[in-house]
Amino acid sequence: MKHAILLLSLSLVLTNCNIYQKPAPEAGVSQRLAKQRKAHISDLNYTLSIIVPEDKDEPIDGHSIIRFNLNSRTTTYLDFKADDQQLLQLIINEDTIPSPVIENEHIQLHKSSLIKGANTVQVKYILGDGALNRNTDYFYALFVPDRARTAIPCFDQPDIKGTFEVKMDLPEGWTGVANGQATTKQATEGRIQLEFATSQPISTYLWAFTAGQYQFDSVNWKDKTIGLFHMVDDSTKYNRNIEEVFRQTLASLDWLEDYTDFNYPFDTYNLVAIPSFQFGGMEHPGATYYRSEKLFLDENPTRNEELARANLIAHETAHMWFGDLVTMPWFDEVWLKEVFANYMADKITEPWFPEMNHQLRFLLAHFPAAYAVDRTAGTNPIGQQLKNLQNAGTLYGGIIYHKSPIVMKQLEKMAGEAQLQQGIREYVKTNAFSNASWNNLIACIDKYTETDLKVWSNAWVFEAGRPIIHFEPSAEEKTIWQLNQVAEHPELASPKTYWPQAINIIQKDSIRLEYEMFDASINLDTDPEELNTLFLADEKGYGLVRLTAPQINYWLNNSHMVEDELLRGRIVINLYENFLDGSIHPDKFLNYLLESIKKEINPLMLSQYANQLQTVFWQFIPETSWDTLSAKIENELWVLVETQQTIANKKTLFRLWSNISMSEDANEQLAQILTGKYNIEGITLSDNDKIRIISQLSIKEYQDSKELQAETVELLNSQHNKEKLSFMLPSLSPNAADRDAFFLSLSKIENRSKEAWVQSALANLHHPLRTNHSVHYLPTTLQLLEEIQQTGDIFFPIGWLGSSFGKHSSEEAYNVAHRFLNNHPNYPEHLKLKILQNIDMTQRAYTIKEKYY
Incomplete structure (x- = not known):
């Protein structure tokens, strides 16, 4: 009997010891865990209190109170990607948990401490710094897509929305902003205390709080104050831009209320302009972040730059309804919020640029960027699978941002513009402050x-x-032509896949034919071999149209005769895709681009020709031909720079000339332009222009570049830009050992904190004039990629690879990546695709050079 009692007691002790030892979920946030929590948790509220020290290297102390309802008494988990030392105290419903631990990036909330109904969890901890972007005089939290859990314990998934309130204790002289309205501000013993009202229900990736030595400006809109927090130290630049920034913001809000028939859904609206912010913008309700340089344009901006800012403002404002008010259930549908934002932004901004051909703008803004990914062996569908939220950042890219707007444009045509708007209004109203999927939208x-x-x-x-898309005679009747669709990469698509779409063709005397291609093959009423046949003659048709050799030659020599700008845009895209397909000699294509530049007056088209010319010159022309060809091109371009009357076009041509030119005379002239000894009529150099010029002169080994670097730092108006150039200087060194040491330094996370600066520096290291040396950086570049993805923000892996592989055109560079993938057969699929996307141009470049030279 004593033995039985002893065994029973021992069993109870072991049971009590093990109630907290239930195996934790896998690291990250798995879809399985997310579904389990969604089924049980509701009425969620977070209160966050933080104490920010003056020293950016000192930790930030945090205290969270998390209140939620459970529909049954069940064990659940908070997400917290941190060390055990950061977890200081855990109290569940007044039950203090002894020695709490973090296991697999989770904190267990055991059912023994929870109840059915209302629960309160208190956590004291040290915030993780990775997503806080701390600087000497400011910091900002950036949590998209799954980085809230790296700083704060939370249920980090988009479909458990909760209200969020923030209290900040800050250094003197600082101010802050969060999702809710500021309600309290007081000063105590050289510190500032701020409190913000509770937000509406939002997902964790939309949490925002930032503080620093911000300046503040505002305008009134209806019953709200629209605020702008900024750190712009160039008052002239600020004053030149601020009125337009506010005007476009208010106009976007008005338009979206009208289109959706749903009032602005949040209590407050603030813009926060952050120097070298990682993205163009991020749509936090109440605190939308922008890259300062995108809002406050340099003097004499091009029309493209003005349009880019307008679209950015409209895009982020549209997210208040699409993404913030109605949110995708899981990040596999992150594209849904982005396609809405792009679609709305295009509609909002069109009246602001009445002189612009908006069909052409849409074509050039989206098709080249979408094709750049879709033509590669690493392409992905718009709707991707995501088993764990920790990989959500890898879903972003050209397909989400550029192919999905094309698809939306097709949807609008199929459904009808008015019918689409009705469906969208119902979608917004039905799912406000909740979550909805693509299928929900289609149902509406x-x-x-x-x-x-x-x-x-x-x-x-x-x-x-x-x-x-190609054409051939029918197998049954040779006099009948057929238009066929096949997958460019059959191994990536389902068997018998075709893409239903309307195909517009123009032929002979401007006869326009439209075919509804709702099959893999259709019969044509015309002979598509006619030389002047123009395929995909609108801004909707999508795919690689393989032209015949006579058709290619015809358009290379006659495209300037086409008066319709949209059709000229289609021609240059079609020819470029055929060029990359290996059907056009690089010399012929370069000559076509140069001749087109001489004749073109449309600024959008001119930019497209200029971008393609730079790519063809540096990657598809043999290195042995650069000097001779550059001397010819730079002289012709300089004549155009001096004679061009339109300032925006003059600036485009000047940037192209400075990029391509290589002669000593050109370098000397560029140095005089930089220092103000020579002025180009109508062009005022901005800080960014000066950084661009000194980078080019240094890489091209201008004799006085070292002295000029120091002089350029002093010429810059912004302290932020002075710091940026100083950071980049080692990447511009003529000494290979200096560049090697700089590249090696990037293996440390603290040296990658300014990701935009890192990408600019990598582009310097891997300039085509330096790729013979920098190719040996590529193995390490790939070895660091997983760490880059885990520690950087969502676009950094793409930027890291693109800035490194983007200008390489040798078989050696391609083989580095090929060997890496062969040696890592179990490499994460999402990162493998990014590598394949970024080495596609490298492979095309060396194979085309092998074919023609």
Whole structure:
């Protein structure tokens, strides 16, 4: 009997010891864990209190109170990617948990301490610094897509929305902003205490709090104050831009309220302009972050730069409804909020630029960038799979931001503009402050249209790649021509995949033919071999159209005769894709681009020709031909710079000339322009222009570049830009050992904190004039990629690879990546795709050079 009692007692002790030892979920936030929590948790509220020290290297202390309802008494987990030493105290419903631990990036909330109904969890901890972007005089939290858990214990998933309130204890002279309205400010013993009201229900990736030595400005809109927090130290630049920034913000808010028939959904609206912010913008309710340089443009901006700012402001404002008010359930549909924001931004900004051809702008803004990914073996569908939120950042890229707007444009045509708006209004109203998927949207739109959208949706949203569109005689009747679609990468698409779309063709005397290609093959009513046949003659048709050799030659020599700017845009895109497909000699294509530049007056088209010319020159022309060819091109371009009357076009041509020119005379002239000894009429150099010029002169080994570097730092107006150039200087050194040491320093996370600066420096290291040396950086570049993805923000892995591989054109560089992937057969699929995307141009470059030279 004593033995039985002893065994029972021992069993109870072991049971009590093990109640906290239930195996934790896998690291990150798995879809399985997210679904379990969503099924049990509701009525969630977070209160965050932080104490920010004056020294940016000192830790930030945090205290969170998390209140939520459980529909049953069940063990659940908070997400917290931190060390045990950062977790200082855990109290669950007044039950203090002894020696709390973090396991697999989670804190267990055991059911023995929880109750059915209302629960309160208190956590004291040291905030993780990785997502706090701390600087000497400011910091900002940036949590998209899954980085809230790296700083704060939380349920880090988009479909458990909660209200969020913040209290900040700050150094004297600082101010701050968060998702809710500021309610209390007081000063105590050289410190500032701020409190912010509770936000509306939002997802954790939308949490925002930032503080620093910000300046503040505001305007009134309806019953709200629209604020702008900034650190711009160039008052002239600030004053030149601020009125337009506010005007575009208010106009965007007005338009979106009208279009959605739903009032602005949040209590407050602030813009926060942050120097060298990682993204163009990030749509936190109440505290939308912007890269300061994107809002406050340099003097004499190009029309493209003005349009880019307008679209950025409209895009981030649209997110207040699409993403923030209505949020995707899981980050596999992150594209849904982005396609809405792009679609709305295009509509909002079109009236602001009445002189612009907006069909052409849409074509050039989205098709080249979408094709740049979709033509590669690493392409992905718009709708991707995501098993764990820790990989959500890798979903971002050209497909989400550029292919999805093209798909939305097709949807608008199929459903009808008015019917689409009705569906969107219902979608917003039905799912306000909640979550909704693409299928929910399609269901809303389906009510207002007779078109079956499911087949179309499956192909465009869930299949990878693009179609190759080609024509050939019918197998049954040789006099009948057929237009066929096949997958460019059959191994990436489902068998028998085709992309339903309307194909517009112009032929002969401007006869326009439109075919509804809702099959893999259709019969044509015309002979598509005619020399002047123009395929995809609108801003909707999508794919690689393989032209015949006579058609290619015809358009290389006659495209300037086409008066319609949209059609000229289609021609240059079609020819470029055929060039990359290996069908055009680089010399012929370069000559076509140069001749087109001489004749073009449309600023959008001129920019497109200029961008392609730089790519072809540096990557597809043999290195042995650079000097001779550059001497010819730079002279012709300089004549255009001096004679061009339009300031925006003059600036585009000047940037192209300074990029391509290599002669000693050109370098000397560029140095005189930099120092103000020679002025180009109508062009005032900005800080960014000066940094660009000194970088080019240094890389091209101008004899006085070292002295000029120091002089340029002093010429810069902004302290931020002075620091940026100083950071980049080692990457500009003529000494290879200095550049090697700088590259090695990037292996330390603290040297990568300014990601935009790092990408600029990498571009210097890997300039085409230096790739023979920098190719040996590429193995380390790949070895660091997983760490870059885990520690950097969402666009940094793409930027890290693109700035490194982007200008390489040798088989050696391609083989580095090829060997790496062969040696790592179990490498994460999402990162493997990014590598394949970024080495595609390298492979095309060396194979095309091998073919033609």
